[in-house]
Amino acid sequence: MIVPATPPKVRVVTLKIDDKDLSAREDETILEVARQNRIAIPSLCFLEGLSIWGACRLCVVEMKGSSRLLSACSTRVTEGMEVQTNTERLRHYRRVILELLFAERNHVCSVCVSNGNCELQSLAQSCGLDHVRVPYRTSVYEVDPTHDLFRLDHNRCILCTRCVRVCDEIEGAHTWDVMGRGIGCRVVTDLKRPWGESASCTGCGKCVQVCPTGALVSQGTSAGEMRKDRRFLPYLSQMRGVR
């Protein structure tokens, strides 16, 4: 005898992204669906396997019927949704957001350990950023070299909080967090103790590997030498499930 199927908990919906007809599970986000279908949407704070943060605002998209822009990483798809990811207006906004990031701290690619291997740098190139018109803040930030294996350079931090989330959600150590507010925000280890003195840090290095820029790097690297080892990234979501 055939047992009637129980209705599935998640439905499948159809939607349009950049005029392409697509199907997706309704628990997926616009960004996930776009990437499955090779539609590139720039992002910095998003990392598959980590919780959604929605803070870099580079993945904002236009949706038909909504006057507000939506962040693709945090918005789930709905039936009949029509999304545009690459209009002139969005490209302009993304360039300005990148300009703001470059102006905020001291991103000087030519002397950076991550030169040629940096997500901020490659995004700037792919988004066509050739000049920064926003005045640079030129504040000098400190460098924390106290850890045996790794180094933190606030001058190159973009506050994407990937390090905070990977440390809390995957490693389970919660060594990292954010202090201060507004332009005074910065990432800290253990209530702003030097990283080398951190009692909670396990030295696993996941924070260094997920950092998109040259803010978290291995000790002993110099200009252009830092290559991040991201072989474990595809397994992040499984690792999160283990806990």
Next chain:
Amino acid sequence: MNIDELRDVAEKVREEAAKCSHCLRVCTAAGCQSSGAGAVVEGLKAAVGDNPQVQVKSVGCMGLCSGGPLVEVESREGGSKVMYQKVTPGDASEIVESLGGRPVERLVCPTDIPFFASQQKIVLENSGVIDPEEIDDYIAADGYQALVTSLTEMQPDDVLREVTRSGLRGRGGGGYPTGLKWSTVAKMPAEQKFVVCNADEGDPGAFMDRGVLESDPHRVLEGMAIAAYAVGASRGYIYIRAEYPLAIERLKTAIRQAGRRRLLGLNICETRFSFDVEIRLGAGAFVCGEETALMASVEGLRGQPRPRPPYPAQEGLWGYPTLINNVETFGNVPSIIRHGGEWFAGIGTENSKGTKIFALAGRIQHTGLIEVPMGIPLREIVHTIGGGIPEGRTFKAVQTGGPSGGCIPESHLDVSVDYDNLRQVGSIMGSGGMIVMDDTSSMVDVARYFMDFCASESCGKCVPCRVGTHEMHGLLDKIARGQGTAADLALLEELCEVVQATSLCGLGQTAPNPVLSTLRYFRHEYEQLLRPSDDEKPASGGQVVTEAKS
């Protein structure tokens, strides 16, 4: 407690009051307290002595903060009332001696002026009348009738219908239809739901919520309990900023008293409905007035917003459906249930029903709290109720909606106050702060002040708000100092657009509004301050290129 027991309590309070010939009400809200109302109460009590005929009562805000400390004398026989302003403890014996005779002329504050006469009070109906620390006083003013009626005679759906019919919109600033929000939460299938009262009032120059909580805290509790019954919640939080110690103290007292009278807690009115309220204190971050940041803070996390959707009505506190409304919104609810949604919908305009509380501040004759029907012309608020601009100066602009709002110039002063009209003239209703500016104010300075506020209150989570507000403040500062060029102004406008469109939460999305609205109406003030850019400067002895063009 049922409706008859409520009536008994009310009767007892009225009998007690009838024994006195005179009642002296002293405003002890924060405004009057800071000008010495505490000592006035002591002085009056000492002057009255043990005369049982005269009652001295500490009450909430009477509205006219610029006249504080305020004392109102009511005589039971004729029902006549006299208000005294700027009372000192030294005046106490004179006031007490004048009872039954002629009032003390030099202290009299006329109450037939438009400031009092043009108001229509719903949320503030008990402010300045009842003792906010006495639940029985509130019950005597028909308090908790709406809650008891809802629980014993109405289904949750009936309550939702009344609130929807009333047309009430959120008073925190957004103006979202309250009935719609309530029914969304009510329809969510969940075993646990929450009701949250947002009392994290942070706009510079705004003190509406403080006034309500200090003057009539039970009204807010009653509104929350009715909301909880309607949406099916059993737990409530009041998120209030720690800078309001008096409001917190009075709320605590109110929660304790309501619990003792079994109007909060387990099985209210012997029904199956239970509702508990807890207070959570904000630690001074403006962004915690944003609902998702507020929820993070209640949960004990860093107070920063998260993207919406999902909205709190779907996934709120600890992931459960949560109803978040402002103090004033909840304050309207008991009156709506008592008099019916139709009655409320009869006040105000087509799309904005009821009344609105405004806090008048700045360069205006009468500063204080007012409650007026929606649709009243802005000019009437500023020039008639507010009494116009002091010291013979002229009106320049009125700022509504705080750092998210805009400046409205003389030419738009005839606009009638409702959600949609204010949006059309480039400002917003906001929570009700109104700062009046005269011709001595520089609008560039105003924009710079609000941008400084937003930059230092940005939580720092999203890039456009964290860096954008900081950069915009830098550009405004440069322009205000006479160092800016036309290119700086153009960049400022470009940043305004990007920050408005891409920021994560309301703080960033509305931070450019003060700049945009002052640019819209006072662009010449910006342009006057610009210096020629280096390319336009004449070479030694040469002509300015731009001049040659004309």
